[in-house]
Structures are given as structure tokens and as C-alpha cells.
Amino acid sequence: MAKVCVIGGSGFIGRHIAEELVRRDFSVLVPTRYRESAKRDLIHLPNVDVVEADVHDGATLERLFGGCDAVVNLVGILQGGKPASPYSDAFRRAHVALPTRIVGACRRAGVRRLVHMSGLHAGKDAPSEYLRSKADGEAAVLSVQNEIAVTIFRPSVVFGPEDQFLNVFAALQKRLPVVVLACPDAKFQPVYVEDVAAAFVRSLDADESFGRVYDLVGPKVYTLRELVRYAGELAGHPRPVVGLSDRMSYLQARMMEFVPGDLMSRDNYYSMQLPSTSDAALPFGIVPTPLEAIAPSYLGGVTRDARYSALRVAARRGTRGG
Ligand SMILES: NC(=O)c1ccc[n+]([C@@H]2O[C@H](COP(=O)([O-])OP(=O)(O)OC[C@H]3O[C@@H](n4cnc5c(N)ncnc54)[C@H](OP(=O)(O)O)[C@@H]3O)[C@@H](O)[C@H]2O)c1
Numbered sequence: 572m573a574k575v576c577v578i579g580g581s582g583f584i585g586r587h588i589a590e591e592l593v594r595r596d597f598s599v600l601v602p603t604r605y606r607e608s609a610k611r612d613l614i615h616l617p618n619v620d621v622v623e624a625d626v627h628d629g630a631t632l633e634r635l636f637g638g639c640d641a642v643v644n645l646v647g648i649l650q651g652g653k654p655a656s657p658y659s660d661a662f663r664r665a666h667v668a669l670p671t672r673i674v675g676a677c678r679r680a681g682v683r684r685l686v687h688m689s690g691l692h693a694g695k696d697a698p699s700e701y702l703r704s705k706a707d708g709e710a711a712v713l714s715v716q717n718e719i720a721v722t723i724f725r726p727s728v729v730f731g732p733e734d735q736f737l738n739v740f741a742a743l744q745k746r747l748p749v750v751v752l753a754c755p756d757a758k759f760q761p762v763y764v765e766d767v768a769a770a771f772v773r774s775l776d777a778d779e780s781f782g783r784v785y786d787l788v789g790p791k792v793y794t795l796r797e798l799v800r801y802a803g804e805l806a807g808h809p810r811p812v813v814g815l816s817d818r819m820s821y822l823q824a825r826m827m828e829f830v831p832g833d834l835m836s837r838d839n840y841y842s843m844q845l846p847s848t849s850d851a852a853l854p855f856g857i858v859p860t861p862l863e864a865i866a867p868s869y870l871g872g873v874t875r876d877a878r879y880s881a882l883r884v885a886a887r888r889g890t891r892g893g
Pocket residue numbers: 578579580581582583584585602603604605609626645646647648665688689690691725726727728729730736
């Protein structure tokens with residue numbers, strides 16, 4: 572049985588990738604900073620080993636990678652703390668230094684396959700620290716592609732039962748009488764977490780993906796305002812959405828940096844200046860799952876028709892094979 576080390580495998584996307592790997596008969600190793608909470612989320616999966624480890628230590632990584640056939644890196648953060656140019660120490664550590672250590676440890680441990688998570692429109696000149704640091708992480712990983720077969724994925728926002736996107740908008744509308752929304756016209760092309768997991772796992776033995784960077788997007792573009800309204804409707808608490816001007820959006824983002832919960836920052840505001848959209852099709856013949864087929868099943872307060880429609884689409888996906 573081939574073995575894959577999934578760094579960041581305890582997170583939202585990582586749990587789905589671990590599940591897909593198990594379905595495809597891989598054994599999985601998940602290093603984490605917090606074994607007990609990671610174990611809770613992964614315990615139902617056979618052939619998944621969860622170990623507490625400091626993944627920022629090169630020797631620890633090398634030891635973890637011994638006996639692995641491939642490594643998947645999913646570690647990422649959305650908030651980097653105090654702004655800096657080109658990015659803060661927190662972004663550097665998670666998005667650049669860690670991938671650099673990972674490729675070093677892959678070399679030393681003899682791992683020849685690496686799949687790496689980036690973000691849509693990562694770029695050296697991108698407007699946000701998040702996207703600039705993701706670009707340098709990509710460069711670190713691609714720099715070894717003559718020795719290690721590397722594949723990089725760049726999703727737009729990812730939706731699924733435990734997402735921190737639609738669920739947050741739904742929860743906010745349960746609590747607030749009105750949503751005052753920064754960047755209401757920002758564009759997103761949400762991609763389903765299971766489609767992302769399928770792309771990662773199918774890439775592992777797909778030679779054509781070696782050395783490639785893939786955008787991962789869903790079938791439809793929405794504005795942020797549309798997504799917030801949709802989440803409120805599905806949750807059964809639709810509230811009026813008041814969109815802020817550009818200037819007020821920036822100020823709200825600035826203020827939110829002082830509020831616990833990491834809901835929004837200026838860096839998120841800068842990321843949203845770029846439409847999170849792409850013309851790319853999903854790789855490996857994966858058919859992108861519509862948001863409307865899945866979101867009703869997890870956002871609560873759903874109508875029976877919406878739930879049945881979601882179940883029908885899920886059943887069709889199950890019979891599609893692949
Ligand atoms: N979710 C999205 O919509 C989306 C969209 C585009 C790209 N992405 C990218 O996809 C990746 C996974 O996203 P996600 O939503 O699954 O994130 P998540 O739920 O927050 O999970 C992140 C994982 O990374 C680990 N981690 C976080 N900070 C770390 C640090 N400083 N050092 C070591 N490990 C750390 C955590 O592990 P432990 O806490 O167990 O140690 C956790 O398992 C990220 O790289 C993100 O940038 C996500």
C-alpha cells in the first residue's frame with residue numbers, strides 16, 4: 572500500500588484529501604501540532620496515522636517522510652498579523668520557509684513526488700501578502716522539479732460542509748439584523764472540497780501533472796453579495812445586505828483587525844481586489860460540482876425540495892465513477 576504524508580491534513584481540505592486517499596487504498600500519515608483535536612476529526616478513517624510533530628523542523632520532516640511515496644503540503648494561513656512588505660514573518664514561515672524545508676526533506680528522505688497547495692492568482696506582484704507569499708512558496712517547490720515531480724493547485728474559495736466561508740455568513744445572519752458587507756462586488760468561483768480532494772489524489776500518479784500548476788474553480792462566478800444572500804436564505808435567516816463602498820470596505824477591514832476571530836483584515840481586502848475566477852477546467856476530467864447541489868445539505872434551515880435536489884446530484888456524482 573503506497574503511503575502519503577499529508578501536512579495540513581487535519582484541516583478542512585486536508586480531511587477530505589485524507590478520506591479520498593483512504594478510499595483509493597493509500598495509507599496516510601498526518602503530522603499536526605495538536606494531536607488530540609486532529610485525531611477527533613480523522614479517527615473514523617482506517618489507515619490514517621496522526622502524529623504530533625513540529626513540521627517547521629527539517630530533521631523532523633525527514634524522519635516523517637521516511638518510507639513515504641509522496642508528500643502533500645496543505646499548510647496555509649489567511650491572516651499574517653502585522654503587515655509587512657513583501658509579507659509578514661507569519662506568511663513567510665507558513666507559505667515560503669515551510670515549503671522550502673519540505674523540498675529539502677523530500678530530497679534527503681528520497682521522496683520523489685510532491686503535491687502543493689497554493690491559491691488562485693498567487694503572484695509576486697499580487698496585491699496581498701497572502702498571494703505574494705504563496706507565489707514564493709510555489710517558486711520554492713518548482714525549483715526542485717528536475718529532482719522531484721511537483722504539482723501545484725490553486726483553488727478559488729473552497730466550499731463544503733465545514734467551510735469557513737458560507738458557514739460563517741450563515742452564522743452571522745442568525746445573530747445580526749443586517750449584514751454590512753465589505754467588497755460586496757468581489758468575485759468568486761467557489762469549488763467543491765471533494766472536487767479539490769479528487770484533483771489532489773488523482774494527480775499523484777498522473778504523469779501529465781508533473782511540473783504543472785492548475786487553477787481549481789467551480790462552474791459559476793458569484794459576487795460576494797450573492798454568496799452572502801444565498802447563505803442567509805439557506806440558513807433560514809436572510810438579512811438585508813448593505814454593501815460598503817471601496818473606501819468604507821478598507822476601513823471596515825482595518826477595524827476588524829482589532830476584533831478577535833480573524834474574520835477580516837486589510838490583506839483580505841487586498842486579495843479581493845483580484846477576481847477569484849478562472850477560465851480553467853478542472854483537471855483529470857473532474858466535472859465541477861455546482862454550489863447549489865451541495866450547500867443546501869449543510870447550511871441548515873433548508874427546504875425539503877432543496878435537500879432532495881442536493882441528494883439527487885450527490886447520487887449522480889456517486890454513480891459517475893472515476
Ligand atoms: N479553504 C479555502 O477556501 C482555500 C482556498 C484557496 C486555498 N486554500 C489553501 O488550502 C490550504 C488548506 O486550507 P484549509 O481551508 O483546509 O485550512 P485549515 O482548515 O485552516 O487547515 C490548515 C492546516 O494547516 C495546519 N497549519 C496551519 N497553520 C500552521 C502553521 N503555522 N504551522 C504548521 N501547520 C499549520 C493546520 O494543522 P494543525 O492545526 O493540525 O497543526 C491545519 O491542518 C491552505 O494552504 C490554504 O491557503 C484554501
